[in-house]
Amino acid sequence: MSAILTLDAVTVSLPKNADRPHAMSEVSLSLQANEILCVVGESGSGKSMTANAVMRLLPPGVAIDGGRILFEGRDLAGLSEPEMRKVRGAGIAMIFQEPMTALNPLITIGDQIGEMFQLHTDLGKAQIRDKVQALLEEVRIPDPVAAAKAYPHELSGGQRQRAMIAMALALDPRVLIADEPTTALDVTTQAQILELIRDLQKRKGTAVLFITHDFGVVAEIADRVAVMSQGRVVEQGTAEAILGNPQHAYTKQLIAAVPPLKAPPPRELASEPILTIEHVSKTYRTGGFLGRGQRVTHAVRDVSLVLPRGATLGIVGESGSGKSTLARCLVRLIDPESGAIRIGGTDIASLSKSELRAETRHIQMVFQDPFASLNPRRKAGDAVAQGLIVHGTPRADARARARELFALVGLDPAATDRYPHEFSGGQRQRIGLARALALEPRVLVADEPVSALDVSVQAQVLKLLADLRQRLGLSIVFITHDLRVAAQVCDLVAVMKNGEVVEAGPIGQVFGDPQHEYTRALLASIPGRAFGLRETASRQASETP
Amino acid sequence: MSFLKLYFRSPPAIIGLVLLLLVLAMAISADWFYPRDPLALAGRPLIWPFANPRFLLGTDNSGRDIAAQIFHGARISLLIGLVATIISVVIGITIGAVAGYYGDWVDTILMRVTEAFQTLPNFILLLVLVAVFGSTITTVTVAIGIVSWPASARLTRAEFLSLRNREFVQAGRTLGLRDVKLIFGEILPNALPPVIVYASVVMAIAILLESALAFLKLSDPNVASWGNLIGAGRDVLRVQWYVSAIPGVAILVTVLAVSLVGQGLNDALNPRLKGR
Amino acid sequence: MDMTRRAALLTSAAIASSVAFPMRSLFAQETPRKGGVFTVHYGAEQRQLNPSLQASTGVYIIGGKIQEQLVDLDAAGNPVGVLATSWEAAPDGKTITFKLRDGVKWHDGRPFTSADVQFTAMEMWKKILNYGTTLQLFLTAVDTPDPLTAIFRYERPMPLNLLLRALPDLGYISPRHIYEGKGDIRQNPANLAPIGTGPFKFVTYERGQHVIADRNTDYWRPNAPHLDRIVWRVVTDRAAAAAQMEAGQIHYSPFSGLTISDAARLGKDKRFIVSTKGNEGNARTNTIEFNFRRKELADIRVRRAIAHALDIPFFIENFLGDFAKRGTGPVPSVSTDFYPADNGPQYPFDKKRAAALLDEAGFKAGAGGTRFSLRLLPAPWGEDITLFATFIQQSLADVGIKVEVVRTDGGGFLKQVYDEHAFDLATGWHQYRNDPAVSTTVWYRSGQPKGAPWTNQWGWTDETMDKIIDDAATEVDAAKRKALYGDFVRRANTELPIWTPIEQIFLTAISAKARNHSNTPRWGSSSWHDLWLAE
């Protein structure tokens, strides 16, 4: 079958002050009709740049300065702007990653989709309205009539992505480019969207160029795969070939870094608990005027859990399940209305502000966003030493301790004088960890510590965490939405939905033989399940107990 | 890219800085060029510029050397602008910080007070303050400061509202930092840049307010400020228009310089906007 | 021509000629053109327009065209009957009888009678009218034997020429039937919509914009007035007023309403006449008031030193232009009746003498050459006052006296100077109203109530001065009275509680198309019954 879209040695240069000369160097890809080609790579690999290059939507200062992009016999790289505009939307359509911001907040969904027809066809208003209705039904959006009149903020993330897909497929484009369409979605919604894309691609025979960093998604949906790194295509081939036995060292390393779904054999746990959570609940009351018309959301509903000493309790669930709120209740960033949180006998939920200040050293937290968790205007070393100084350690000793902690988390001790913006994402998470460990807490609460990191960096941080747990006998409460990561890290797991714990127990048991149907649905919607399970055998051998 | 390199990329910012340095130079060199008291009787009143070599820019309707008043006036007007800005920014930051950080009823009360100041036309409040406390240079400067703090309060509060729940602040809280330490140690350093940039706008408005007060003959007559010269020039505007025109240009240049520098700072701070 | 007329013409001609367009002497021959709208620059809005309640140029400029007084001044400055046709005083000076004009009607058609005169004199002049209250202090009753006769009875003798000199300003009559029994006179709506007997009838007053009065069709003077309508336009900014005159939107700006430089400029423009002619009745002197509560100023040598330190001719010539002259004492030279031949000690500019006097008084120059410092409060309503304050500051600095100028607004000035006495030096205007007893001697007479503006609040009492003032106030013989006021001037200049170095007359700027303008000493305030506009 002839290729619909071919990239022939495409090179894209970056402005001179960027970190490397070329965003893409000699990238050659071909996309056949009725096929899904997954382009996979870590952030900064140039995969998104490839998509933008095809659409000629490059940011200012960045330009195609080599190679050809052939589509329907024409070289898109050389097309004039008006010509290119005819191709965009009609010939090649595109959907994006952030459903929240990809739609204009002030215009209804129906109008934004209708605009595609106004641009490229001369259909009348009524005809456009019918076409929009048909499209919304095709992407299986609930209550399409209401959805057409709704504004973007009235729809959920998944519904908005469906609207984006409807908009892209409005004029039956020959090629659909999807730039990480499901990364920002919950795993259950992600599964539905992937399934929708798969189904539409089959029925319409469109060629899909799917950009992602998640090998699970690749395993789930890809026909052919291209792996990119530093702007180059390091390996190309069918999905089975690339996932089955990767040739290029970089591909092997990437696949190895994906945590398998199968949990390692359970460790024996200490019996006496270090942290007990008894009937904790938290509700938010917003808006309303003197009690009338208030909107009440039960973030955490009567949760009771126990964390044995030295163990790691995982709390998993989708966004809005209350897992973050619970985590913040543990460190009293949020004050729960009822229930007790006992660490070594003292219930920190009932402490006053001043009493709490002494007790918080026993429970510390590591945060999710590496770029927001460190004060940009404070040296990295000071951030770590700050906790100690507050609790009375003299400044010099605190600084020395900070240097030791830097070494402990695998950072160069001399880096304590540098500012946060001089570190990578992974390094910043290590600093966050050092800060948490500075006060030698009995319990470490980690709220999605690795979700914002690339998969290779993720693997290193998880390895560090496992190593520290071993050496310091840490007890950890680990919050994540990524079940693979949970499977690798946690001894026990609690699945939360709408503020309640629906199931809890040893991870092998919960993941192997899930009782609650929500847990089953969660596990079922993990993309590339089979791929995850097959890999456990090789992983075990290399890990030293 | 370092902040300075970013700042000097835009030509208007450079022009602004040059003009500002020029005005500063005038202020500093005033005593050297014109040692005599600028308000002293220098010669016959209302001499045209360049008509008499002794008075390059001529004399005003009180026989005072205009050039001397422009040089000494630079010092006064910059001083008024600066001190008034500091007063208004300090008040603004404190109220904005407390309102933004603590929120709920504290925020509501402080916001009601800010709204009260903003609903009341600021120039009329200025008139009342000057009428009540007299027209000395200190009361005029303090009055301008008091009248123009609401805008910086709103800005600081917005910054604090967004930074208050940022993760590094929550981390600080878990480490056991007290509120005061969190406000001034953690949040304020990050909230300051936009407020400092806005200070250039406040300074520009302060200088304009002083000149408007002087126009209505309400500012301190014992001080050689540009505003006073414009006020004096108002009576002879139709014939000797230069008496008001020269200080008018001086104010124009200074406010332009301050605004350009402010804009340069702003663009350098969030390069994404400027560099696009 | 007797002395007074020639003196009046001489002084004003001397002042005006160098600037103004030479007066066309053939006024009378041109036949007056009927009709036209005359627009007037109205600088400061007053709180009410009835001249029998408030004596100030701001009220006369409007009220003086709508209401009329018993007696006005003719071209030569002598009293001439308006609502009164004749008058005669009893030898003991305690009763003065006025014969009233017959056939005069108020604008609402009611006849003008002596009852109106009685009510206005007793209820308004005696109780409310500023300066009227002191003038009529000893008025006991006004008898009205018949509708056309009003007999004024005084407890103590009232010199006829003092009363006749005062009535043009303080003699306006209001309609009794409008005010009597209608509650508080001050609240009466007629104060803002005056009803009078004058040549123009009030039409409307749009606050902040304009006042309009139309021709009074059945006015008692035959075929008068000539104009159809007068419009007073409210323009507070003087530069804007000059601009509107040049743009033809305003014909006449009274009482030095324009800035000095604009007046000089319009003077050179043939479309306008700028002169002091017609304002001889409103002379004023720039004053410097000393606060005797400061020990330095209580010393006569310091006061004289301050006088010597000011180069008045230089200030007049360079700052005030041609419309001011050197003052010689509290009575201005324009007042032909009372201006004494010998004015007593004068204080020419002499810096060395001033320094010597200060040393003699024991105030040596301290650090930085400053002997002592003073707070100077200038009155806030005159461009010349602000300039003079700055000039005082500059000149006294040369003799080692550091002066801080304190700027206040109207209310603040009166309160701090005349009530709280919170000043060292003050400078402003002293208005001379044709007779020293009206508003001049009160600046020197001791025992004035605290808070009364423009009275002796300087903390200075002098028995000799008080005796001279009291005697002159009740002296019936005109010649003796003039001599007494001569002593008053000489005493004032020797003791120097107040220094009056500059004498000025109000300035008029008027379109050259106007005819019969500035033809009496207080024309700005007069009724304009003969004013008309040529094409």
Added chain:
Amino acid sequence: MRILTLAGRRLAASIPTLVLILIGVFVLLQFAPGDTVDALMAQMGGGDAETAKQLRQYYGLDVSAWAQLGNYLWRLVRLDLGFSAIYGKPVATVIAERLPATILLMTASLSLAFFFGLVFGVIAARGVNRWPDTLISTLGLVFYAMPTFWFGLMAIVVFSIYLQWLPAGGFEDITVGLTGWRRTLDIARHLVLPTLTLGLFYMAIYLRIMRGSMLEVLTLDFVRTARAKGMDETRVVVRHVLRNALLPMVTLIGLQAGTMLGGSVVVESVFSLPGLGRLAYESVIQRDLNTLLGIVFVSALLVITVNFIVDLLYARLDPRITTGS
């Protein structure tokens, strides 16, 4: 409907603000040297102590300050703004006479500033860093930096004296007594220069805000989506960017209503317009507390109504407000 509750709540919240202002100004003016009687006597050029005492009684100044405040607030509750010392008329009528001039001036200047600020802001944003941007931005800054009264007086010298195109001042030409359409035209001619003088300063502010807001919105994701749909740049700006960029501009109107009345004090005195601005200045000088508080009350109402309208306008523009985010 929700907008009304939202805006209504804001209106209710502004009542305490209003009372706060009134009491604040009242207490402040008690400290001013001299009172309205001194100012009256200054204007009258004379008056003895006896008349002063009577006048003080007449204006109700002989009672303690707190009693005066009590009377004032009690009357205010009954919407009686009291009696103006300067004009001897109820404050309400005095303000009603001067309100049209101020409202006309403010609406004209505000619309001039908003409209041209918007247009120039868009042009500057579209041609960012090229000559249209630098030219417009610098010109904007020059108008921003120029003292308004100075511009006003210079404009009079050029346009009404030298070129004789426009009247030098005043609200309308009453000597001629126009009516109906020709009168409105005449008032319009009188308002051209004052509107330019007051409006240009605010136009510079709107210009900068619009430019910044346009640049900000152009970087958002949905603009990239629009381009990916094959839209040309002008349509992207008109259909998608403009409306989003307008939001900060609309909020600015609310904030600026207050300062604009302040600015009109100077403009009204230069162009001798009978507006609230100059009345406020005169009532401060004349120590006429009732009129000043009346003006503060009315201008506060003016600002609150403008904010109310701005809320409605904002809700219409941004559906996230009405349907609840």
